[in-house]
Amino acid sequence: MADMQQDLRELYQEVIFDHNRHPRNFHAMEDASHAADGYNPLCGDQLTVYLKVHNGIVEEASFVGHGCAISTASASLMTEAVKGKPLAEVESLFQDMHAMLTQAHPEGRDFGKLEVLSGVREFPARVKCATLAWHTLHNALAGMRDTAHTE
Structure with a gap:
């Protein structure tokens, strides 16, 4: 069992490194x-998140900026995950991702590829790196002009 957990952790790290x-x-x-x-x-x-929303669907998502591997990978994975999703589903995903990264894995939620970020919770100093893109996405959808912070 320990070997399987180690293999899974290594796979998650590789996905994060690839997205970085x-x-x-x-x-x-x-x-x-x-x-x-x-x-x-x-x-x-630091990053900027861009969205193209049409008829309540996120048709396109992108980002620019710079940051650590976790921050960049989180933004990359996020843009892939929200494309084609209705706004209500994107908001629900934001809430569940925030919970997964800061508290515990929400019951019944299949995060797909986003699951690779779950291990960040074990490193409290890195949680802010993983949540920055998500808070920025939330601000973009809410039309907030203030810069999103993870403080």
Whole structure:
């Protein structure tokens, strides 16, 4: 059992490293309908999230910025996860991701690839890195002009 947990942890780390080295949807979006900035002053992670929302569906999602491997991987995974989803589902996913990263795994939620971020909870100092993109997404959808912070 311990070997299986170690293998799973290594797989999760590899997925995070891959999304850091080759972030998906890493570009500015000129015709975005929603955008917001995020900044973590403790470690310097900084990003902008762009969304194209049409008829209540997130049609496109992208981001630009710089940060640690966890911050970049979280933003990359997030943009993949929200594409094609209705706004209510994206908001629910934000709430559940926040719970998974800060408290415990929500019952009955299948996170798919996002599950790789669950191990971050074991490192409290890194939780803010993983949640920054999600708070920024939330601000973008809510039309908030203030920069999202993870403080």
